[in-house]
Amino acid sequence: MPNTHRDLIRLEQVSVEFNRHSALKQVSLGLHDDCITTLIGPNGAGKTTLVRVVLGLIQPSSGKIWRQPNLRIGYMPQKLQIDRTMPLTVKRFLHIGLKPNPEQLEETLGQVGAEHLLEHSFHDLSGGETQRVMLARALLRDPQLLVLDEPVQGVDLNGQAELYQLIASIRDQRQCGILMISHDLHLVMSSTDHVICLNQHICCSGHPANVSRDPSFVALFGERHAQAFALYNHHHDHEHDIHGDIILDHPSPEEGCSHTGSSGETPHA
Numbered sequence: 001m002p003n004t005h006r007d008l009i010r011l012e013q014v015s016v017e018f019n020r021h022s023a024l025k026q027v028s029l030g031l032h033d034d035c036i037t038t039l040i041g042p043n044g045a046g047k048t049t050l051v052r053v054v055l056g057l058i059q060p061s062s063g064k065i066w067r068q069p070n071l072r073i074g075y076m077p078q079k080l081q082i083d084r085t086m087p088l089t090v091k092r093f094l095h096i097g098l099k100p101n102p103e104q105l106e107e108t109l110g111q112v113g114a115e116h117l118l119e120h121s122f123h124d125l126s127g128g129e130t131q132r133v134m135l136a137r138a139l140l141r142d143p144q145l146l147v148l149d150e151p152v153q154g155v156d157l158n159g160q161a162e163l164y165q166l167i168a169s170i171r172d173q174r175q176c177g178i179l180m181i182s183h184d185l186h187l188v189m190s191s192t193d194h195v196i197c198l199n200q201h202i203c204c205s206g207h208p209a210n211v212s213r214d215p216s217f218v219a220l221f222g223e224r225h226a227q228a229f230a231l232y233n234h235h236h237d238h239e240h241d242i243h244g245d246i247i248l249d250h251p252s253p254e255e256g257c258s259h260t261g262s263s264g265e266t267p268h269a
């Protein structure tokens, strides 16, 4: 089946350095509408840096970025610093920097299952409620691309599964592209279309159901994760030296979302 997704953003050979330290090395990828792409990788792998490049908050040291003209991006950050002494209802929080009309507010809160929270204090929300309200805030921009930095942080296990289902239903209803960072390989696998395994460079990427298991993945994420993660295996087609640099290199083919059933595993340099 041909891949019918539209490109929202493309990165070509993007590298980012901080004080001569490489955070991203020659990352090439495409994000598409109607597709959930999940970034996984160990701490310090460059996931947040990559998200910040996508958001346009960091200029790459080298490489090219193409964005669909006038691309609307909704962003849900990992953490939000709000002074707890400042009284803040959910309603007020959702009006900071935004001008939603009451119908939009009701519809969007309804979509994330948080309509009953409108008059609640933002500070008193549970972990799961907070994430739903944050998601609603990102959705109020009517995004073509939704960027979620660890969207289930601070949420219990049941709540995490529900949130991932909610994110998948948002993709279905809005046909928007979604880029998210997750540390929970096991939970995220059932609700993602495309996985990118990042360790400064893209180690590999593909559909979780199509990629095959590789010992290098176990080396990167540990045996415990790899076992829990039986669905997601991949052709990690190279080795790393002691500094994390690639020993064996391969060209990087075109990236693709396989939400419609097309495409498969895509190995990367």
Ligand SMILES: Nc1ncnc2c1ncn2[C@@H]1O[C@H](COP(=O)(O)OP(=O)(O)OP(=O)(O)O)[C@@H](O)[C@H]1O
Pocket (backbone or CB within 6 Å): 018, 019, 022, 023, 041, 042, 043, 044, 045, 046, 047, 048, 049, 050
């Ligand atoms: N503004 C910055 N200035 C200097 N170094 C930075 C900056 N931002 C990130 N880094 C460094 O870049 C590397 C990648 O960081 P990044 O936050 O992107 O990783 P991550 O994969 O999101 O990690 P985690 O899973 O721990 O959140 C780290 O070594 C980090 O210290």
